Amino acid sequence: MQTSRIILASASPRRRELLERIGIPTIVVPAHIDESVLADESPEEHVRRLSRAKAECVAAGMPEGRYFIGSDTVVVLEGRILGKPADRAEAAAMLRSLSGNRHQVWSGFAIHDRREGRTLDGAVCTDVEFRTLSAQEIEGYIDTGEPMDKAGAYAIQGIGTFMVRQIHGSYTNVVGLPLAELLDALAELGAGYPFMNREQQP
Amino acid sequence: MQTSRIILASASPRRRELLERIGIPTIVVPAHIDESVLADESPEEHVRRLSRAKAECVAAGMPEGRYFIGSDTVVVLEGRILGKPADRAEAAAMLRSLSGNRHQVWSGFAIHDRREGRTLDGAVCTDVEFRTLSAQEIEGYIDTGEPMDKAGAYAIQGIGTFMVRQIHGSYTNVVGLPLAELLDALAELGAGYPFMNREQQP
Numbered sequence: 019m020q021t022s023r024i025i026l027a028s029a030s031p032r033r034r035e036l037l038e039r040i041g042i043p044t045i046v047v048p049a050h051i052d053e054s055v056l057a058d059e060s061p062e063e064h065v066r067r068l069s070r071a072k073a074e075c076v077a078a079g080m081p082e083g084r085y086f087i088g089s090d091t092v093v094v095l096e097g098r099i100l101g102k103p104a105d106r107a108e109a110a111a112m113l114r115s116l117s118g119n120r121h122q123v124w125s126g127f128a129i130h131d132r133r134e135g136r137t138l139d140g141a142v143c144t145d146v147e148f149r150t151l152s153a154q155e156i157e158g159y160i161d162t163g164e165p166m167d168k169a170g171a172y173a174i175q176g177i178g179t180f181m182v183r184q185i186h187g188s189y190t191n192v193v194g195l196p197l198a199e200l201l202d203a204l205a206e207l208g209a210g211y212p213f214m215n216r217e218q219q220p
Numbered sequence: 221m222q223t224s225r226i227i228l229a230s231a232s233p234r235r236r237e238l239l240e241r242i243g244i245p246t247i248v249v250p251a252h253i254d255e256s257v258l259a260d261e262s263p264e265e266h267v268r269r270l271s272r273a274k275a276e277c278v279a280a281g282m283p284e285g286r287y288f289i290g291s292d293t294v295v296v297l298e299g300r301i302l303g304k305p306a307d308r309a310e311a312a313a314m315l316r317s318l319s320g321n322r323h324q325v326w327s328g329f330a331i332h333d334r335r336e337g338r339t340l341d342g343a344v345c346t347d348v349e350f351r352t353l354s355a356q357e358i359e360g361y362i363d364t365g366e367p368m369d370k371a372g373a374y375a376i377q378g379i380g381t382f383m384v385r386q387i388h389g390s391y392t393n394v395v396g397l398p399l400a401e402l403l404d405a406l407a408e409l410g411a412g413y414p415f416m417n418r419e420q421q422p
Contacts, residue, residue, distance in 0.1 A: 036381070039378070039379060040379055040382040041360075041379070149400050149403070149404075158243075176241070177241060177242055177243070179238070179241065179242065179391075179392060179399060180242040180243075180399055180400075180403065182390075182392075182399075182400065183400040184390055185388075185389075186387075187387075188384075188386055189376075189381075189384065189391050190381060197381060197382055197384075198351050198382075198384065198386075201351070201382065202351075
């Protein structure tokens with residue numbers, strides 16, 4: 019993969035970790051954009067719009083680099099987007115509402131290819147089913163500090179894995195970046211794929 | 221959780237890591253048992269039998285400890301159990317057979333409660349759908365060394381995550397231990413649950 023050209027427009031350490039785990043080193047440049055949900059915007063529309071905005075915003079501010087990846091993730095319960103909890107009480111309320119229920123995680127992604135002036139984007143939905151949580155489990159999980167900066171008040175790849183019974187769909191999408199779909203898009207843009215470095219290319 | 225009493229009868233570092241991530245420190249004592257598949261044994265019967273054998277074998281050899289967890293995981297493609305690849309060629313053949321297809325991962329678990337002379341066991345199946353892999357991706361993945369000691373020649377929680385498009389069922393089950401079902405069984409045995417330590421107990 020011609021990886022020197024990938025810029026990740028996201029401050030999320032878990033997105034960077036996902037890409038680096040599969041051999042795609044990234045330059046991280048957080049995008050500072052308004053993440054408010056627009057009136058009548060669906061979760062899918064919301065994550066696609068923000069992903070595109072992040073990729074293009076960071077590209078606009080940098081003189082170098084070819085491929086810019088933007089991404090955004092939301093947790094959706096019964097059609098309602100759950101953001102990051104403001105305090106312990108809100109985290110507890112979110113976790114109580116997810117307990118024993120099924121919710122959706124939507125992640126959007128956009129890859130802006132500056133040289134070709136082209137942006138590919140997509141959005142992926144994964145169903146997540148939670149165990150029924152006791153009050154003690156919810157309080158104990160909040161005590162770890164993990165829920166406070168996470169959409170929906172949990173991290174599936176962290177301690178929060180104890181709450182998840184099943185998922186249906188992409189796992190990496192719940193972590194924050196749907197890898198299979200992202201790799202398809204990178205291939206479509208001619209940006210290579212994992213384990214393909216310059217030396218191996220024809 | 222009264223965690224000082226949990227002994228994990230498995231050498232798998234990924235099972236230990238899963239338990240420790242959710243606040244269950246373990247004492248690891250690998251079980252040395254014959255892991256051959258019996259004639260006419262289904263994947264479910266196989267992983268349940270080995271899980272129970274591992275837990276009870278380790279308990280028999282230790283003078284102390286109350287709860288002993290055994291576990292076993294197999295990868296099943298079209299009804300056939302895929303073991304650990306013997307060499308690069310076999311790893312490549314397994315990955316080619318998984319490419320673009322759906323397979324099943326079965327993990328069994330058994331918890332032996334020595335004080336009560338009781339063993340609870342279970343087995344969980346997760347469907348895993350792979351991307352279509354290029355020859356270069358398969359060779360590149362084998363070059364990382366990761367496939368060689370893994371059933372089915374991949375690790376979903378490692379670099380192998382790049383091959384997985386979707387899963388249906390428990391994610392931790394694919395890693396090697398179905399946490400939700402294991403926590404249910406620990407609770408049934410009165411062994412507590414995450415974030416419940418001695419100080420917090422009534």
